[in-house]
Amino acid sequence: MLKTRVITAIVLLTILLAVLFVLPPIYLGGFFLLLLMASAWEWSRLILPNQPWLAYFYASACLLIIAGLMLLHQPLGPFALMFVASIFWLLIAPLMLSRGLKINLKKWSAPYFILGLVLLPATWFSVMFLREIGLLFLLSTMALVWIADIGAYFVGKAIGKRRLAPEISPGKSIEGAVGGLVLCYIYAGLCTFYLAPTLTLFGVWTYRFGWLPMFLMVTALTFLSIFGDLFESQFKRLAGVKDSSRLLPGHGGVLDRVDALIPVMPIAVLLVGFL
Numbered sequence: 001m002l003k004t005r006v007i008t009a010i011v012l013l014t015i016l017l018a019v020l021f022v023l024p025p026i027y028l029g030g031f032f033l034l035l036l037m038a039s040a041w042e043w044s045r046l047i048l049p050n051q052p053w054l055a056y057f058y059a060s061a062c063l064l065i066i067a068g069l070m071l072l073h074q075p076l077g078p079f080a081l082m083f084v085a086s087i088f089w090l091l092i093a094p095l096m097l098s099r100g101l102k103i104n105l106k107k108w109s110a111p112y113f114i115l116g117l118v119l120l121p122a123t124w125f126s127v128m129f130l131r132e133i134g135l136l137f138l139l140s141t142m143a144l145v146w147i148a149d150i151g152a153y154f155v156g157k158a159i160g161k162r163r164l165a166p167e168i169s170p171g172k173s174i175e176g177a178v179g180g181l182v183l184c185y186i187y188a189g190l191c192t193f194y195l196a197p198t199l200t201l202f203g204v205w206t207y208r209f210g211w212l213p214m215f216l217m218v219t220a221l222t223f224l225s226i227f228g229d230l231f232e233s234q235f236k237r238l239a240g241v242k243d244s245s246r247l248l249p250g251h252g253g254v255l256d257r258v259d260a261l262i263p264v265m266p267i268a269v270l271l272v273g274f275l
Helices: 002-021 025-047 052-072 076-098 109-133 135-159 174-194 201-209 211-239 254-258 261-274
Strands: 163-165 169-173
Touching: 002 025, 002 135, 025 052, 025 109, 025 211, 025 254, 052 076, 052 109, 076 109, 076 211, 076 261, 109 135, 109 261, 135 169, 135 174, 135 201, 135 211, 135 261, 163 174, 163 211, 169 174, 169 211, 174 201, 174 211, 201 211, 201 261, 211 261
Parallel strands: none
Antiparallel strands: 163 169
16 A cells, blocks of 8 residues: 555656646646546545536536636636635635534535535636746745645654544644644745745745744645645545545545645735735
């Protein structure tokens, strides 16, 4: 199992590095578009597992939303989508998580279907927008999510005792979340100290507002990455499955790998817009 997991991770990392540093930027959009459509396919199967054909139409619907907004050549559409997604993560997602497993997925299937058609395309547009600012700007923002996850995992394994959300995700601990947050503070501080201010969101924020507001922003983004992880865990438990799919050997589904990025990316774009 571990060997399969490592091989899959190496293959994915190789593809990602090639798309980022070797191929033209348009390939990055295509790569993330494939990830989005795979995530949409999994999203639909979680809601209605007995209607697998619908998942292909759902993935196509996400593609059509993106294509339609791009053909309009109006930035207001994608920004409105990202704004709605941000409102959901800031105001509605915490309420849904507070209900634990008391949500009836069958009764709420329609809202979940609509939700995916907003959150997933909004994530794609967010990634593309941050890439337009700069490759390092995008990578440094995404790396914050990965560092929060890695820190939470290892600190939780070492000293985690108090469960963060025992009903939704028993493996996550408060100590792990705090450890991930501290590691994100260190990472953002190093980015700000050693890189030019305009190259990362942390540097721009520090330059405009100071160190304390920057660390508050990092705190918010780290918590949002945890929200995304917990939201997908809740989604899977409501659906009665362990993984969103088996598309990635040893890792589960694509949605399992990008869940923490989904809330962070659109809000990072709004933070840039605020600047």
